[in-house]
Amino acid sequence: MLKINDEEIVILSRMFGLPTDMTEAGLALKRQYALQEVILTCGTQGSYVFHDRGISFLHTPQVEVADTVGAGDSFTAGFCASLLRGCPIPEAHARAVAVSAYVCSQHGAMPRLPEELLQDRAPELG
Structure with a gap:
C-alpha cells in the first residue's frame, strides 16, 4: 500500500517518468510496483x-x-483500521475521509474521536 498526496505525486511523476495526470500516475504506480492499493489524497x-x-x-x-x-x-x-476490521475498500475509504475531515476541524493532530467514527460501520458522508 502506498499513501501519497497531490503534491508528492507530482514529484514522483517527475522522478519516475509517470504520467502528469494524477489519476493516471496513481494507476501507473500501482501497476509498475505491484501495489495492492495506492491512496491519493x-x-x-x-x-x-x-x-x-x-x-x-x-x-x-x-x-x-x-x-x-x-x-x-x-x-x-x-483506512488501515477499517481494513484490519475486515471492511471493504469503499467503506474503509469512507471512514478515512470522515476521520481526516474531523481531525481537520479540531485543533491539534490527535483529537479524541467521537464514538460514531469508532463504530464498526463507516459513517455516512453528508
Whole structure:
C-alpha cells in the first residue's frame, strides 16, 4: 500500500517518468510496483483509492478547518483500521475521509474521536 498526496505525486511523476495526470500516475504506480492499493489524497479536491477492483473516489466534506496537521496520518489510520476490521475498500475509504475531515476541524493532530467514527460501520458522508 502506498499513501501519497497531490503534491508528492507530482514529484514522483517527475522522478519516475509517470504520467502528469494524477489519476493516471496513481494507476501507473500501482501497476509498475505491484501495489495492492495506492491512496491519493488531494485536500479539498477529494481522494482516490486505486485497488484491484477499480478506483474509489470520494469528495472531501466541507468542514470549518481549525488545523490540517495530522490530516494525512489520520486518513491513513482510519483506512488501515477499517481494513484490519475486515471492511471493504469503499467503506474503509469512507471512514478515512470522515476521520481526516474531523481531525481537520479540531485543533491539534490527535483529537479524541467521537464514538460514531469508532463504530464498526463507516459513517455516512453528508
